Amino acid sequence: MNISIIGSGYVGLVTGVCLSDAGHTVMCLDKDKGKIAKLNNGEIPIFEPGLGSLIQKNIGKKNLFFSSEIKSSLKESKVIFIAVGTPTSPDSDHADLSQIYSCAEEISNNLQDDCTIIIKSTVPVGTCDKVEEIISSKNSNKNFDVVSNPEFLREGSAINDFENPDRIIVGTTNKKSIDLIKDIYKRQIDKKYPIIFTSRKSSELIKYAGNSMLAMRIIFINEIADLCEKVGADVGDIAHGIGLDKRIGPHFLSAGPGFGGSCFPKDARALIESGKEYKAPQNLLKAVVDGNERRKSNLADRIINIVGAKKRVGILGVTFKANTDDMREAPSLSIIPKLLDNGISVSIYDPEAGQQEIEEFYGAEWKSDPYSVAENSDCLVILTEWDEFKELDLKKIKDIMSQPIIVDFRNIFSLNKMKDLNFEYHSVGRCTINTK
Numbered sequence: 001m002n003i004s005i006i007g008s009g010y011v012g013l014v015t016g017v018c019l020s021d022a023g024h025t026v027m028c029l030d031k032d033k034g035k036i037a038k039l040n041n042g043e044i045p046i047f048e049p050g051l052g053s054l055i056q057k058n059i060g061k062k063n064l065f066f067s068s069e070i071k072s073s074l075k076e077s078k079v080i081f082i083a084v085g086t087p088t089s090p091d092s093d094h095a096d097l098s099q100i101y102s103c104a105e106e107i108s109n110n111l112q113d114d115c116t117i118i119i120k121s122t123v124p125v126g127t128c129d130k131v132e133e134i135i136s137s138k139n140s141n142k143n144f145d146v147v148s149n150p151e152f153l154r155e156g157s158a159i160n161d162f163e164n165p166d167r168i169i170v171g172t173t174n175k176k177s178i179d180l181i182k183d184i185y186k187r188q189i190d191k192k193y194p195i196i197f198t199s200r201k202s203s204e205l206i207k208y209a210g211n212s213m214l215a216m217r218i219i220f221i222n223e224i225a226d227l228c229e230k231v232g233a234d235v236g237d238i239a240h241g242i243g244l245d246k247r248i249g250p251h252f253l254s255a256g257p258g259f260g261g262s263c264f265p266k267d268a269r270a271l272i273e274s275g276k277e278y279k280a281p282q283n284l285l286k287a288v289v290d291g292n293e294r295r296k297s298n299l300a301d302r303i304i305n306i307v308g309a310k311k312r313v314g315i316l317g318v319t320f321k322a323n324t325d326d327m328r329e330a331p332s333l334s335i336i337p338k339l340l341d342n343g344i345s346v347s348i349y350d351p352e353a354g355q356q357e358i359e360e361f362y363g364a365e366w367k368s369d370p371y372s373v374a375e376n377s378d379c380l381v382i383l384t385e386w387d388e389f390k391e392l393d394l395k396k397i398k399d400i401m402s403q404p405i406i407v408d409f410r411n412i413f414s415l416n417k418m419k420d421l422n423f424e425y426h427s428v429g430r431c432t433i434n435t436k
């Protein structure tokens, strides 16, 4: 099948590459000519394990193409995915749908008869209806269908999530679109992954409700972690104990510095706004968003209380989680400036985050390996759970630090190990190991 995808960012690129690998002929479109030129030269604009080799493979098989000639491509397309960004608006908590509507305009000006437009971007309930209105206003004589098909790709494991999804959600009641979608996802359907057909509005809401539910679990376990620290319980044991209840399940119960990234924070805010718009307040979610913000600020205070002012703090990991170079709404963006404001000098190491970005943003010192960060620091703070940090030579770390204090907001080390090594060790939802 010939497929065009508008938007070659994270979602569009992964979707396009995986669909091309399934044997479809895919044209990935983006108005950013620089990005398209890089992709055509085999350069990958994002860090995503496995993506580069899959791009090379499918360019070689002539299944995958990149272009910024959007208009001419649309004129020849019968299947169009929209995968552009829907960030939080600059002046409100609503999703900014300007890119979605400009795609709808562009499609409406270049529409082929019998075209199916599939919205992959995360869009508030009712957006597909609006896209349909925009397109039909100029194309009353043509057949077309707008389908909702949200993505559930986690950064760092996006290819696996695409190929082995928990479910595929499709919002359409149009028989032709249903058959077409089944053809697009034949590889997943053959592997017996569930595909759910529902209304467009339900499909749009499933995406938001899913992300919001996961965000809620994280805030819940983080608050339980706070209580554990006060009473001497262990949040890992609590998560394990409750997760064995099949009604609860074990996932997304790792306590940490709060959720970040390009999805949970913006989607939670947008769902709260939809709730306001339709007079169905999302009170629980409001508490989740507020709790997440409070947590980041509290954790900065916790470091300051442990280490005191005018000290040197080394930060390991600034991305919002491991296996990504993405720093959008990462806890580090709130925590590190607060440390700097309190006169603490900060050095940073992250395996993937861009050095220039960090230096410009924080005015902090960038190091090229974790040991240089540890050297002469009074406290080492772990903000991202990179595997590389789990393998650190902690004896060496202890020798080169000014004071052997580790604050681990990802619980990557066991309490016994840190006790044996005689570190002062602070973690999340577990007792503190104190050498004094």
Ligand code: UGA
Pocket: 122, 151, 152, 153, 154, 155, 156, 211, 214, 218, 251, 252, 253, 254, 255, 256, 257, 258, 259, 260, 261, 262, 263, 264, 320, 321
């Ligand atoms: C999330 C969803 O997991 C995907 O299903 C969804 O498709 C995607 O958003 C999206 O809407 O595009 P992602 O943002 O890549 O994916 O990140 P997650 O792995 O879900 O983690 C989100 C945040 O929660 C991170 O800051 C992470 O550190 C934190 N987290 C996650 C915890 O603090 N504890 C956990 O147990 C799990």
